[in-house]
Amino acid sequence: MTMITAKTVAGGRLIVYRIKNRDVVGLKAIRHGKDHINHYFVPLEPLSDDPLTVLYMDYAAEVRDCHDTFNLELIPLAADAPVDVGAILSNETGTYLKAREPTKGIMSFVYVNLNDGEMRRRQERQIGAVYRWSLARIGTDPQTGCPLPQDSGLSNP
Missing domain, CATH: 2.30.30 (SH3 type barrels.)
Incomplete structure (x- = not known):
């Protein structure tokens, strides 16, 4: 490759x-x-x-x-499950992977859109689904x- x-x-x-x-x-x-x-x-x-x-x-x-x-395979959890770092959530704007990001010396949360890779803040509103994931070949x-x-x-x- x-x-x-x-x-x-x-x-x-x-x-x-x-x-x-x-x-x-x-x-x-x-x-x-x-x-x-x-x-x-x-x-x-x-x-x-x-x-x-x-x-x-x-x-x-x-x-x-x-x-x-x-391929990222998504395994559904209860919609009210806690969204820990590493979990994936869906809301009305997309599907996001929750991660940490060092910003100005402080560790904050960031949400990476799985569709376009855009990094966003504060996506834990009106959550429709929460997922675990696995990486499959x-x-x-x-x-x-x-x-x-x-x-x-x-x-x-």
Whole structure:
């Protein structure tokens, strides 16, 4: 699979990004600035014991698009279930993955739209559904460069 730059991948796509000499599958996220776009990576594999946290990515960072290799499978929970970091929620504006984001030295919550990767604040209103998720491989050759076996075993608690 060919390496491409972060700026050429649309938000909301699953990508592989190299972190500390390890290929990690995650979600490409974006935030629109006044006259630019900031690029972020939401790791879907644990990098530490810390809760799911978005990472800033330089626009020229090398990534591999693996959106056609993996799929996020959503497992419904009760609509009134707590929305912990790492959970997915749906409301009238979209479906979002809840993560942490370091902002000006403070850790805050951010919600990444699964459709377009747009990062937003305060989405825990009028929740229609809450989900756990698992990352599933969807039948491509392991030689494509994506690092996980057929059953990835990756999911949020």
